[in-house]
Amino acid sequence: MSAVQQSIAWFETLGRHDVPRVGGKNASLGEMVQTLEAKGIRVPPGFATTSDAYWNYVSANKLKDRMTDFIAEWEAGKATLAETGLAIRNIFLKGDWPAEMESEIRTAYRELSSRAGVDEVEVAVRSSATAEDLPDASFAGQQETFLNIRGETALIDACRRCYASLFTDRAISYRKTKGFDHMKVALSIGVQQMVRSDIGGSGVMFSIDTETGFDKVVLINAAWGLGENVVQGAVDPDEYQVFKPLLDNRALSPIIEKKKGAKDIKMIYAVGDNPTRNVPTSKVERAAWVLSDREIVELARWATTIEQHYGCPMDMEWARDGNTGDMFIVQARPETVQARRDVGAFKSYTIHKKGKILTKGLSIGDAIASGQVCLIESAKDIDQFVDGSILVTQTTDPDWVPIMKRAAAIITDHGGRTSHAAIVSRELGLPAVVGSGNATEILHTGQEVTISCAEGDEGFVYEGIADFSVEKLDVTGLPATKTAVMLNLANPGSAFRWWRLPADGIGLARMEFVVSNAIRVHPMALVHFDTLKDEEAKAEIAKLTAGYDNKPDYFVDKLALGLGRLAAAVYPKPVIIRMSDFKTNEYAGLVGGAEFEPAEENPMIGFRGASRYYSPRYREGFALECRAIKRLRDEMGFTNVVVMIPFCRSVGEADKVLGVMAENGLKRGENGLQIYVMCEIPSNVILAAKFADRFDGFSIGSNDLTQLTLGVDRDSGELADLFDEQDEAVKWMIEKVISEANKAGAKIGLCGQAPSDHPEFAEFLVDCGIDSMSVSPDSFIAVKQIVAKAEKAKAGRS
Known part of the structure; x- marks a missing residue:
């Protein structure tokens, strides 16, 4: 030939x-x-x-x-x-x-x-x-x-x-x-x-979480026009995440993340020597999602099919034709960073004392680095880079790689998780904050900063040299335990960071974290938006809910997405989501909240928890919480979600709350729904058998139970010596409710710091026959080992 x-x-x-x-x-x-x-x-x-x-x-x-x-x-x-x-x-x-x-x-x-x-x-x-x-x-x-x-x-x-x-x-x-x-x-x-994506859209997707290696999600970046801008990091794209294990069910839409990018420019066809050019996007394009939910799910299914065919995580480029609406895969290659990572051992970074936030963006990697800024605005000036500095620039392309290799960390104005800066930083093992929007404007050469990518999806640039620690975690060879050891997690942005821990689920997911950080608006202010008196709050709510004709939908969408990431992190293991447990002063701090909250002398034991859910003051807000949970379970497919009711003072109150939940589509037993109650009030212990008739399980809130058993304000510095979860009276309460739950066949666990801080307390809980303990991720390995040792000692005595 x-x-x-x-x-x-x-x-x-x-x-x-x-x-x-x-x-x-x-x-x-x-x-x-x-x-x-x-x-x-x-x-x-x-x-x-x-x-x-x-x-x-x-x-x-x-x-x-x-x-x-x-x-x-x-x-x-x-x-x-x-x-x-x-x-x-x-x-x-x-x-x-x-x-x-x-x-x-x-x-x-x-x-x-x-x-x-x-x-x-x-x-x-x-x-x-x-x-x-x-x-x-x-x-x-x-x-x-x-x-x-x-x-x-x-x-x-x-x-x-x-x-x-x-x-x-x-x-x-x-x-x-x-x-x-x-x-x-x-x-x-x-x-x-x-593909005529110049009049459509395009982007990049991975069949794995690019930062943590979590292998059950598809990450999609999307922008208007040709895809070169996304690859180069010249544009801040939309970002979507989809949970792979639920994609086989065509009735579900397991989208767990939707972040709108700025999308300031798009690359289109041109004539002459240069066949493409960048033009500004319209206000409508910047405000709109590039992909519909149907298209997001279709691309995710394609990514999963491609990954299954190749037998490894994949990095793909896609394009949508603006004339036909058809989508295409234009490239596919093996992912080369997370695929080589040791899944048994990893480092956990914790930041302690830190300066004020100077800027923030998307976090790349999960590390922390400190050093001096070296601001380089153009590739022609890269010879001015100082080795070991933190590189700050607008965006990078392959010409920058020689100095990126010599940097301690990288910060860019533009780009998403699939941009050149993100990909190369990941490959080099460098922490990076991309898409900050303003780093080159507010940082200067020689300035000391700390870059933290260890706090979730958001990466932060702090002023000065922060105090941080690094711990090596090895999850190989951990002993099996009969007692479930679960995690306390609240931040959806950091949920995937802990997927390698062999936890038995999430024992406490605090809904209020998502409300205060991702939603920020009081739900009743959304329900009654048109009649709000506070014009400043009304303007802020209008800005936050842009694109939502029905304001309450904003609350439901954001809450379902945030909780979905938590549910995905441990699926199919249980995730116990506590319904909102703000105090009135905390609710009042949400945007528009002051109009809907009473002033209380002691919010800690005031209008909180279950008492709000059936009250005319909050019932419509609670209905939005229920809608989000129903979407999470029925439309997104996370049937591993268990609902928990906090601060339920009486069995009569329990009946009222369960009735309101049923009215909003959350009926105990339907589609496998389990409903737990927090055990944090002495009445929960005294009437444990009756509470067990109404709920599937208990979760002991040891802080509040200690406070109300001993009559000690847990926040009082004067009484700090009296606040003791291992007090004889508190332990009697815990032993009693565990015994009653076991008799009734109800699940019972404890969510609190005590097992982490006091090994003897973990041993006490094992001896009592508790079903589970829920601890912070950084305590998991130690508690797991303590529980195994306690179970072995207990077996030896029997």
Whole structure:
């Protein structure tokens, strides 16, 4: 077979075994066309030039010896990287195509145009190196892509530029770092029909959480126009997350995260020498979601199908055609960072004393770093970077990689989780805050800051050098226990950080954390928005709820999404969600809340918990909480969610609350719904048998139970010595309610810090026969070991 006959391969003839022939990118496209189109995944058609074609071009133009000489001069220190790259690119660009090879590319382009039903089809011309997408080297962005190429002459020129891009400065440097022989890496060109995403949308998605490695979610970034802006980090995209295990049920919509990005610009088609250009987006585009819920779920299903086919987490690019509305996968490659991470051992960072927040954005990684800022606004100034500094810039591209490798951390104005800055930071193991919006405006070179990516989805930049600690956690070899050890979690943003802990579920998820941080508005202010007297609050609520015609829907959506992330983190294990337990003074602090809350002398034992849920003062607000839980269980599919009622003073009150819940679609036993009650009032212990008739389980709130048993204000500094969860009276209460719950066949657990702080207290709970303990994540390993030891001692005594 001649070299000419080996120049072209159509995607439908290629598979993933063809990486040596057409590179990872094109082999993967062929694999999907061959095997996944039958499963409903659309891939734009096209063809690839082969590695033989590359070597044929090199040979015909007698480039090899000259390339070798240029590289040797650079490695000997006789030429700079920039001089070397430019010299090699120039000899490629001045080369001539072998006649038959050029003819074959032109013929294939005419065939692709014919298949598309047009005279000259617009194509994307992509580079696919034969060494790319290996387990320890992503080669992300090392070579060039050319979009909206139309006509045979333009295509031939773009193909020549693709070959030259194998020797960009960044590609040369990357291969050197990874130990690849420059003369053994070839380049295949992918010629793929363009999706009209310039008038639609596009983006990137991963079949894994990029920061924690949590393998049960799909992360999708989306922006208007062509996808280069998302990849480059030039735009702040929308971000969506979908829970994979529930995607098989077509009746469910397991979307657990929706964050609207700024989307200030979009890349569209242009004419002339540059076939694409960026333009500002409209106000309507910035305010709208790029994808509908149906499209989000469809893309997530595709991601799951692709991952299952390849047998590993995947990094994919997608595009939606603005004319037809059809979506396509335009690239798929193995994810190369989290896939290599040790799942048994990980580091937990905790920040202690810290300065004021200077800026914040998306957190990349889960580490903390301190140091001096080095602000670099343009790639031409990267030689001014000081090693070990915290790099601050607007955005990065592959030209920045040489100094990114020398940074302690990275902060950018623009970009999402799938931007270049995020991907490279992850690969280098550096903490990064991307999409801050204003870092280059408020930070300056030489300034001391601390960057924290250890507090959830949001990354923070603090003033000064903060005090923080690092703990190595190893979850391998932990003993099994009969007593369930669960987690206390409130922040949905940090829920996935702890997925590696072999916890038995979440024993306490505080709804009020989501309300105060993600919603911020008093639910009654949403219900009665039109009649609010506070004009300032009304204006703020209007801004927060932009896009919601019905204001209460804002509360339901935000609450369901936030709680959904918690439920997903441990699914299918139980997640016990406590309905709102703000005190009146805390409720009044929510936007618009002052109009709906009474002033109380002692809110701690005032209008809180169960008493609010049936009261005319809050009943409509509680209905919104119930709607969110119902959506969480019935529409999103998280039937592992258990509802818990706090501060329920009497069995009569219990009956009222259960009645109101049933009116709002939450009836005990329906669709497996379990309802627990907090045991934090002496009456819960005294009448435990009667409470057990009405609830499926108890959760002992040891702080409040201690406070009300001993008559001690837990917040009083004067009485701190008297507040003791191990007081004889408190332990009697706990032992009593555990005994009554066991007799009634009701579940009973304890959520509190005492088992973490006092091993003997954990042993006491085991001896009493408690079903579960719920502790903070950083205490989990120690408590698990204490419980195992206590169970062994108890078994030895029996």
